[in-house]
Amino acid sequence: QQKLFTDLTPQEWERMFAVDVNGVFHCCQLALKDMIRRHRGKIVNVSSMWGQVGASCEVHYSAAKAAVIGLTRALAKEVGPSGIQVNCVAPGVIGTEMN
Template sequence: MEKTAIVTGASRGIGAAAALALAAQGCRVAVCCRTRRDSAESVAARIRAAGGTAAVFCADVSDEAAVRTMFAQVEQTLGPADILVNNAGVAQQKLFTDITAAEWDAMFGVCVKGAFHCCQAALPHMIRQKWGRIINISSMWGQVGASCEVHYSAAKAALIGFTKALAKEEGPSGITVNCVAPGVVETDMMAVFSPEDKAALAEETPLCRLGAPEDVAAAVAFLASDAGAFFTGQVLAPNGGFVV
């Protein structure tokens, strides 16, 4: 049976790769973004060109009303969400003492509150049908912390705790809730790093390379598939051995 997958932050990077991977598994894909509609439309066009079904939806996931509206639009267009990938996020490097309260709130608003809103919108249907897949995109920094990224690390750590608790609560309803915690992945978020910095990070990684969005998307696709049916409350870490 064809399933509907919602992927937030899907206009580029890991989200785009996850949308393409889920479409390759036969899912109808809601390619969701906040502002980069043109990029999201390009992802949807690639899915349709390969014979799949996709549509673009825009919402600020930190806004509960916007999320509710988006989920209603997805249901009308593609059907209710069977699979939810909470990938929307922001990144910022800053000394802890320079982080403002507004920046802290914005980080948690997208990374944590966004996942909260999307899960609350998706779960009623999943519970009714006794089947669902929720996959939250965290980070290795949510596991071990990163200097000059305290708010980012804290938000991504919160997602891991969120995942483990929700997995216990929703397991009896046939819903799995898992987390993917990528390592250093070559996306637009890496644009602030110089080639020398990227080379140093690759050298620090036991597999001697940076990750690709497709490396993370493979973990998402596995957790969404029948092969991942007995995984819940887990953190899969495609990080090349950077964190072990």
Template sequence: MKKTVLITGASRGIGREIAKLFAANDYNVAINYFKSEEEAEKLYLHLRDEGYSVIKVQGDVSNRIQVDSMMNIIYNRFGDIDVLVNNAGVAQQKLFTDISEDDWDWMFNVNIKGMFNCCQAVLPKMINNKRGKIINISSIWGLTGSSCEVHYSASKAAVIEFTKALAKEVGPSNIQVNCVAPGIIKTDMITHLNTSIIEKLKSDTPLGILGTPRDIAEVVLFLASSKADFITGQIISPNGGFVI
């Protein structure tokens, strides 16, 4: 039977590539987006026209009512959700002394509460079915911390510990929960950086290159597969050696 994956924040960047790869590997794909409707529509039409089984569902993951509504749409269309990829996230660069309370709350509402909402929404069915995969997207800055990104780093570190704790709790129900912590990836999040900074990041990476969204998508697909059935509570960091 064809499995179903829900990818939050799937309209752009890493999420978009994850959606494309899962579709090509015979999954039903639910594309979640919040504000990027035009990008989500383009991705949906592209995958649909390729003959893949796909829907798009709008929803703010930090809003539980919207999350529950989104899940109902997916369940009505595909039945179960076999794989949840918590990819939706926000980032911001600011001096710590300039971070406002609103900045802090926004960061944790999307990056942490959004993950909490989606996991709580899918787990009852996964536990009942005694199977399921949850893959949370963190960052190398959740492992090491990053200057001028204290709130982002803290939220991504929380993703890591959330993953470990939840894996222990739902493991007896045959549900695997893992985390991917990407390194420097060529997405919109680094377009604001000038050429000299990009080159410095490359030189600081032992492999001498930046990652691509496809690099991350391949790891996520592996963790969602039966090949990873004995892997849970782990943090895998595709980063070219940037963090070792």
């Protein structure tokens, strides 16, 4: 939902991060347990072009998707030496109800 930054409630901000960032965190942690043991695996996270360039009236969404990109980059460096690849895709605009 598009909303001016000054109109966002703390609950809306926290919900966006709970779903978009914490969800990725928990999935990666769970998947990595077995991947590290096997010294191989691939994780593909999903962000958005707005995580790369930002979007007005969607600051909370853009910030959460940017956090996913940062998490992915840092995690790739951390687990790469263990034979695990971590990447992120950032699709552009897709015709959905959200758009």
